[in-house]
Structure formats: C-alpha cells, structure tokens
Amino acid sequence: MTAVGASVVLFFKTINRAVFDTMLGFTGGVMIAASFWSLLNPSLQYAEQIYGGMPWLPVAFGFLLGGLLIFSLDKFLPHLHINFGKNETEGLPTNWHKSTLLLLAITLHNIPEGLAIGILFGAAAEHLDGSTVSAAIALAVGIGIQNIPEGMAVSMPLRRLGVSRVKSFWYGQLSAIVEPMAGVLGAVAVIYMQNILPFALSFAAGAMIFVVVEEVIPETQRDKYTDLAVLGFMLGFTIMMILDVALG
Template sequence: MLDWFITLHPVIQATLAGVFTWAVTALGASLVFLFNEVNQKLLDIMNGFAAGVMIAASFWSLLAPAIEHAENNGYGVWSFVPALVGFIVGGIFLRIIDAIIPHLHIGDDRDDAEGVDTNLSSTTLLFLAVTIHNFPEGLSVGVAFGAAALGVESATIASALVLTLGIALQNFPEGSALSMPIRATGASKGRAFNLGQASALVEIIGAALGAWLISEVTVILPYALAFAAGAMIFVCVEELIPESQTNGNKDIATLAVLFGFALMMTMDVALG
C-alpha cells in the first residue's frame, strides 16, 4: 500500500511526513471551536504522554541508529562519540534558542516570559514557545527518513513512519493546549486556531531540511540523529515534564509519561 511512498526521494518523504504532523496539530487546535478551555488534569496527562513518546523516540528512532551507524563505519570503541557529541550539541542548541527568542510557556504569567526582553503580547509569546520547540520534532523526522534512505539497518522507512506517528500523536494535544490558552487571552476562536496550527508549520521546514542535509552530507548522519534526540530531550525536561507536574496531578501525569514511553517503544520495536 505504501509502495508509491517508498519510491519517493527522502526529502519528499520527509516533507509529506511533516505535513502530516502539522495536520494533526491543526486538528488538535480545531478543538477551540468546540470548547472554551482544556481541563487542566487532561492537559497534564497530555503533556506527560507527549514527553514519554518523545523520550522513547529519542532513543529507539534516533540514538540507537546513530550508534549502530558509527559501529558499522569504522568508529570501533569510539562509536559512542558521534551520538555523544550530537546529543549534547542538540541540547545546547535548544538552550541557546531558548535564551535568545522571547517566549512564554503555557500557564505562566506574562512577567515569566523567557528570552530577551520584548513588548510582544502574551499571545505571540505563547505561539513562539511552541514553535521553537516544534523545530527539533520536524528535524528528527527528516533525519530519520534520510537515514533510512542511506540504508542504516535500524533506520528503516517503517521506523521513520513510526517516529512520524509518534510525533503526530503528541502534536494533537499540543495543538489544543496552545489554541485554548490563546483563546483565553481574548483572541477570537479563528485567531486562536490559526496560531495553534501555524506553530507546527516549522515542522515541515525542519523535516525537509533534516532529510536534505543527510542526503547531501552523509558524514553527519550519526551526529544529526543524535542532535535531534538531544533537542527533543531538552524540550521534554525543560517544558513538557515540568508543566505536567506543577498542577497537583503528578501521579497521573507520571503514569502518562510511562504509557507514552511504552506505546512509542512498542510501536518502534514491533513495527519498525
């Protein structure tokens, strides 16, 4: 059924995958037309689940293929180096972006905005917070398809598709978790939806860029895979997990992390 997809260039594959993850975000953002606010307990569960999915994806879909590729290409006992370097650089890159771009995490007051000082509205800052953290998700999808095209044993089209599905699963609640707080600031439902779905457009760019870089500069493959993993882990630890733990729903949010991790692990191992 997917024969037509397999024959496409990896950049096209990644771009289509990015469009899919964006569409799921838009679907989640569309809930703003049906509800005025999201239940806080449900939001904490969603954030925990998303963190679990991303942590599992970071290892099975990104770090493991990075290490395997290095082992198969002459790194020997140093096969951990590309994964280590890429992972650390990915996290540092996100930290630098966080420090530079003004943004506001969902649930925080306007005075708690991070990044450089700015007069931007709370609505714009909320949008920027989700947007800058969506880029590594798109990048991870792109490098996964690029790795599959290069024949890395554990980086197959199936595993790239599973990663795409995992990202999409956590994008649905993310879309609603952004559009509804924006609506609560006084924005119209249409504007709240538009900002919610637009926050994931960067995933399409990240996916295409990741696949293109891997296709053109193959030597960076293990570093790029680990870079995406480091960036995603940074998002989980810096944003998703703390947000799920600060509203009195720690236990169920933690269980959601475990469930998200288990689900993504199962899909990647069984289907990938």
C-alpha cells in the same frame, strides 16, 4: 495532527486541567522514548558502521550540541511556557503579547521533532543499513499523536485571552509550520552528507531531551495533577516504544 488538536478550540473555550496535564505528560513520554529507541540507539549502530572505533564519540558530541542549540535559542528567543504566567517569560526582554510568546514556545518545541523525522526518512531514502521507511513512519506517527496536545496548548490559551475561535485555531495549527521545514532540512542533510547520520540523529535526540526536561515536564508539575501527568508520561513512552520496536 497539530491542527486536529487546535480544532478543539472551535467547540470548547477551556479544557479540564487534569486532562491537559495528562496529555502533556504523554507528550514528554513519546519524546523521551523516541529520543532513545528511534534516534540514540540507531545513532550508535550507524557510528559503528561508519567510524569503527569509539562510535560513542560522534553520538555524544551530537547529543550535547543538540541540547546546547535549544539552550541558546531558549536564552535569546522570547517565549512563554504553557502553564506559566506572563511574568515568567524567558529569553530576551520583550513587550510582545502573551499569545505571541506562547506561539513561539511551541514553535521552538517543534524544531527537533521535525529534524528527527526528516533524518530518519532521509536515511531510509538512501537505503542505509538498518534504515527502513516503517521505522521513520513509526516515529512520525508517535510525534504526530503527541502533536495533538501541542495544538491545544496554543489555541486554548489564545481563546481564553479573547482571540476569536477561528484565529485561535489558525495560530494553533500554524505553530507546527516549522516541523515540516525542519524535516526537509534533516532529510537533505542526511541524503547529501551520509557520514553525518550518527551525529544528526544524536543531535535531534539531544534537542528533544532538552525540550522535555526544561519545558514539558515542569509544565505538568505546576498543579495538583502531577500523578496523572506521570501516568500520561509512562503511557506515551510505552506507546512510542511499541511503535518503534513493532514497526522499526
């Protein structure tokens, strides 16, 4: 799906800012809904089954640790958010090209998404109570849909910087390569260490929440289309909620 989004660059050099901000808002809505419906809520249920008393403890710990991990990566890994100028680069000082910094920003964004999907599929593979393949598929579909604007978010700026259409597409779709890697890591962790499932789910949720609040939402609020971005956010949240409740 990231490749689908990146492929837009083969036909267009720019995209309307109103459309782009709406799609970014949609991305944030999907990630917030997935964090609760697909991750935090089942995390609490599993914690009750596995640990009994105080099920909120591993969930709260995992949630905060997930956010702290992305916070640490954000402070050290040089990257540039989509609608920000080169002088607003985050992480350690670097002379890397703007295109490289954009690619790293989206790559960082994809790590918690892959972890979340892998964890749910790992739980379903082990037939843990309450875990179903349909719930994991629902999350994968929701994350997949919101990956479309992420692919565009890398390929379109690269094209505007003078990179060829083919290279812009290639780097745009390549930004998602960490997602299946993180998915495998999450699935393996749950399959071989089932007791960490509540922690793993809340960890992925914390990482996703940090990305949305620190990165996605600010990127949608830097132009005059903030209302459209909020509507996109609500639509993304609603669609992800329906997918999770209907299929999960």
